[in-house]
Amino acid sequence: MKKIVFILLIGSSFISQSCINDNDDAIMVAPSDGAVVNPNVGGATQPNQVWIDLGTNTEAVTTRTDxxxxxxxxxxxxxxxxxxxxxxxxxxxxxxxxxxxxxxxxxxxxxxxxxxxxxxxxxxxxxxxxxxxxxxxxxxxxxxxxxxxxxxxxxxxxxxxxxxxxxxxxxxxxxxxxxxxxxxxxxxxxxxxxxxxxxxxxxxxxxxxxxxxxxxxxxxxxxKNSEVTIQPEKKKWDLCFTVFTNLITGAGSYIYADFVLTNNVGGVGAYEVKVTSGSGVEAYNNFKASDVDPSKFVYNDQRAIGGNWRNPVGTNGLEVYGDRFYIIKDAEGYYFKLRFTRLTSTSGERGRPQFEYKPL
Incomplete structure (x- = not known):
């Protein structure tokens, strides 16, 4: 009887240790399965700032003059x-x-x-x-x-x-x-x-x-002589679509449309993956968690995406660059891949962007 109890204890210990090791190596699974998103920037005057939380696939919209x-x-x-x-x-x-x-x-x-x-x-x-x-x-x-x-x-x-x-x-x-x-x-x-x-x-x-x-x-x-609610709580947003005052070397400040900021103050990091050969869509689809390079994340610049995703003066007119996509690490430690799919509406109106993203 003592032998049976001893064997059961050893087996139980082995199972317990195996579970601990599995958990240590586990990848955090984001609560969102990803989505195709059409941020409500508001059209050609881009009146809105749109605050996106990838983990919950939610957005908050405020007017720029609020x-x-x-x-x-x-x-x-x-x-x-x-x-x-x-x-x-x-x-x-x-x-x-x-x-x-x-x-x-x-x-x-x-x-x-x-x-x-x-x-x-x-x-x-x-x-x-x-x-x-x-x-x-x-x-x-x-x-x-x-x-x-x-x-x-x-x-x-x-x-x-x-x-x-x-x-x-x-x-x-x-x-x-x-x-x-x-x-x-x-x-x-x-x-x-x-x-x-x-x-x-x-x-x-x-x-x-x-x-x-x-x-x-x-x-x-x-x-309004008062405080107003603009951004969501610091851990509840990752990206902001907005008009933005940036700098041009040698020319000072300049205003940019179609700009995307990361919540770097809240701990969000991002980096760009540029595809040098083959299909950008295929590279995006094939990108997996093991391909993430932690050393590339930018945490000290909210312009890690910025306006780099679109070309407003392309030879084909307004266009989204097809040779790049972005890796995001949110403040809770979840990883996402994201690529932009549209700069304008189907009728050509500016300020109607679209992107898709998936958790890694």
Whole structure:
């Protein structure tokens, strides 16, 4: 009887150890089986920002003009401008009190604090295009604990969304000017306080922003004098389809349509696979988990996909590059392969992209 019990114990131990080893080597299985996705960018004026979560195959849609400033929720105190509407900001020299700033006193600055005016110097008025925050540069300096060390800024509020007609195949990323504001951000304990007003106002409004660490940022709309919900929670989105202010070497800031950002602040990584021979579709279909190269993931630049997936001036007109696809690692550790299949609608309207993806 003792021999039988001993054999059973040994067998049970062997089975248990085998299961542990199998689990150690297991590949995480994503909750989504993949899909063909048509992000609701909104057409040729591209009015929307679309936040995609690959793991759950869900999207959240916001209008580009729904927000003005994003306040970082980590340990640092950083403020980010809404680059999708061409915002820019610059320090007002010698300004110590926001209420004393007037339109006349900043008139000369207005010509400088611009986006897409082909002046290489204008890149100092936008945020780090890599989006590598909190370490990346921001047009508004990191907010100091001492109020007097925080400058008053002249803020170019960017462009409204264009409301006119756009020819087929074209895109219009901005409409009329949204005007100018004077802004100062200070700390309020562990929170932020933003002071703001129109240029000739002799008093200002204030808003306290308490960091919500479930999100990468707290977002604020000055027009609504309140916080607004824009991005999903930090672990619940991977990609954003948006208009984007990027840089052109030697020409400064420039506005791009059909841009795709990764949630690098939330821990998402991505890299491009370029097919040098054979069919791009076949290479995508055959790509498997064992082909993933962890050393290639880009975590410090939100433009890992960017505009590299499409060619707006191709010999065949608007086209998606067929020789490349992308590998995504989301914040929860799941891997996906993704390829773009369309830049326009079937009738040729810009701002109607499509992509397919599958978990690895």
């Amino acid at each position: 927000w003005d400033f994003a306040f970082y929720t980590g340990n640092s105190f950083k403020v980010v401008l809404n680059s999708s509407i061409m915002m820019a900001a610059g320090k007002i020299p010698n300004a110590t009190h926001i209420d004393l700033v007037t339109d006349a006193s900043v008139a000369a600055l207005k010509d400088e604090i611009q986006v897409a005016n082909f002046n290489p110097a204008n890149e100092t008025y936008i945020d780090d295009v890599k989006g590598n925050f909190p370490s990346g540069y921001t047009a508004i300096d990191e907010i100091k604990a001492n109020d007097s060390e925080n400058a008053v800024y002249l803020v170019n509020m960017g462009k409204k969304i264009f409301t006119g007609n756009v020819p087929s195949g074209s895109v219009t990323t901005g409409g009329d000017s949204r005007g100018w504001m004077k802004v100062q951000v200070v700390r309020a304990g562990a929170s932020y306080k933003i002071k703001y007003a129109e240029l000739n106002a002799t008093d200002h409004k204030e808003l306290i922003i308490t960091k919500n660490t479930s999100y990468n940022y707290n977002f604020v709309s000055l027009g």
